[in-house]
Amino acid sequence: MSLTHLDQAGAARMVDISAKAATRREAVAEGYIAIGSAALTAIREQAVAKGDVLAVARIAGIMAAKRTADLIPLCHPLPIDAVTVDLVIEDAGVRVTAMVATTHGTGVEMEALTAVTTALLTIYDMAKAMDRGMVISGVRLLRKSGGRSGEWVAG
Numbered sequence: 001m002s003l004t005h006l007d008q009a010g011a012a013r014m015v016d017i018s019a020k021a022a023t024r025r026e027a028v029a030e031g032y033i034a035i036g037s038a039a040l041t042a043i044r045e046q047a048v049a050k051g052d053v054l055a056v057a058r059i060a061g062i063m064a065a066k067r068t069a070d071l072i073p074l075c076h077p078l079p080i081d082a083v084t085v086d087l088v089i090e091d092a093g094v095r096v097t098a099m100v101a102t103t104h105g106t107g108v109e110m111e112a113l114t115a116v117t118t119a120l121l122t123i124y125d126m127a128k129a130m131d132r133g134m135v136i137s138g139v140r141l142l143r144k145s146g147g148r149s150g151e152w153v154a155g
Helices: 037-044 053-066 109-127
Strands: 023-034 080-090 093-104 135-145
Touching: 023 109, 037 080, 037 093, 037 109, 053 080, 053 093, 053 109, 080 109, 093 109, 109 135
Parallel strands: none
Antiparallel strands: 023 093, 023 135, 080 093
């Protein structure tokens, strides 16, 4: 298997997608942040001094998905058709799931992963005064659809 982001000399390059059909492409990613009980209670009760942590993290994730090409050097700037960022408080932390969709010639896996990661980092930033020991983990692609490779689901 050859790496698409390297030319024959091994130099980094942006993949030419001009011949690819514009089809609907969707990706879903997730991640988790473990949070101490006092900080998690403050997030749940919207008692964090910086404001509504989950609302701010949701907006940060949406914004990040739209700006992925500004952050990841070889990503194509894409017209994003939809982004959802869902945050669920669990027993010991918050699970973030993002879905990104486009109708274009390349997929949105990086956009979904960037949305999740940025939302998690935003939670950390907003709650770090209460818990500097939070741990971000499990950031991964859950599924993607569209394009030549079709449907892929994590095992």
